[in-house]
Amino acid sequence: MSVLIYAENAGGKFKKSTFEAVSYAKAIADQNNISLIAISIGDVANDELAALGKYGAEKVLNVANDKLKNFVNQAYASVIAEAAKANGANIVVLSNSFSGRGLAPRLGVKLEAGVADGAVALPEQNGNKFTVKKTAFSGKAFAIVELTSANKVIALTPNSYKIVESGVVAKVEDFTVEAKASDFTEMIKDIVRSTEKVSLPDAEIVVSAGRGLKGPENWGMIEELADLLGAATACSKPVSDAGWRPHSEHVGQTGIAVSPNLYIAIGISGAIQHLAGVSSSKVIVVINKDAEAPFFKVADYGIVGDAFEVLPKLIAAVKEYKASA
């Protein structure tokens, strides 16, 4: 038996969420006294592959097939399932990224495995009982799910498990699979990446603003603060509905759910639907001119004040802090 972790790359580099998932998978392998095998698909350099050892992978299966350079949901799921079978992996771990959410359910069906999506903690194992805590009700609660099948698929929520270095030396091996033609009916026409920006679901810090900012022309301050902090930008639903910001920035119950280390909410009232998607952030800072705004009830730090006055001062203070650090 072994644990298989799908190590997702973006443009040939592993992402932070991948290292989190490898660390998490390593801890599961240790719980069960079994080995951890990683699988990487696409164009990833050898030293990058070997670096997965640092987080606990003993073996790295490298699938470098020209047809598999870019993500094709069906084909990637087939390859990972084949690798799981070939290596006797009964637990498959991946990151609950956009691609991970495409793969996990297909893997669940292929491996006849229970799927714990959006896991936020290590499984608890008690005899035959294997339970995983996952987010539910859009962040308003957690569900403890028991996976009763022999095989198990777990998709880990980004930013919910700390990277742990265990310093194993990984053996990198090529893994070849016959690719089924029927797995390749979807064709990629274009990939558009805004590379200079921090991606929202993975971000450790998120600077988010709402209707209190009055209009799209005032987002310069938000972007400046985000840039200084290495943060991603986000917004409330009415802001993206009005077209001030793109839909991909909308967080909340009906938008993206985020769990960064730091969430800074500026000019957002804190409606229940907004809080649902952000309340698992580790630290929440609220800036709002209304001391009665509901957001303050779930905030760790707050400033009651006008964003147009507070933000320039805050930006200056961050600059000063960075200059002194």
Added chain:
Amino acid sequence: MKILVCISNVPDTTTKITFTDNNTQFNTNGVQFILNPYDEIALARAIELTDGGKGSVTVINVGEVNTEATIRKALAIGATDAVRINAKPHDAWYVAYQIAQYVKANPFDLILTGRESIDYNGSKVAGMLGELLDIPSVSIIKKLDTEANQATVEREIEGGKEVLTIPFPFVAGTAEGVAEPKIPNMRGIMSARTKPLTVVEPAEVKTFSEIISYETPAPRGQVNLVSADEPAKLVELLHTQARVI
């Protein structure tokens, strides 16, 4: 074109989530149930794509009789007909399996789901359906345009998007951007009462997962307020106390 839209019946977004029976049951007392907001988007796009006699939109729900109000709402918005698979939706696998059984007997060109249900948030039904039917699936799409034999979709990826063309049939989970939700009008509401709603009994299926219990997030402590004139103080606290910058 024949489109199937999978719809789920979920607690209204304003619901305060609580549990009963020692945190093992979701407390539905006083909870209003609605059509899952992402499924509304899927339904709206399906109606747009088949508008003017270019096809039909069937909605399907795995649920007990109490979901019929939500199904009628989907019919009022403009679905052609509806199917209810008469069972408690045990988990995403159970739901996908039941829908796949139906689709094997009644093929569709395009199957839409929401990107996730706002109660169990699995983003799983679309992928599981794709696998069960051995057709492509895209878990989260932001745009959907169709041609005769294929569709062009935009898939969300971290920090960008991917544009894909996919031949029919396939499954896609819709997110914001695909369409604006539609509000039923009076004629829709009237006609919904007489549109066909077929009830199908579920197939036997093994289960692989079980929800044991629920937890609610730990409450946060009192907010630490910093004066509006001293944002530097906030920066210091974030650095030295919270240690997040």
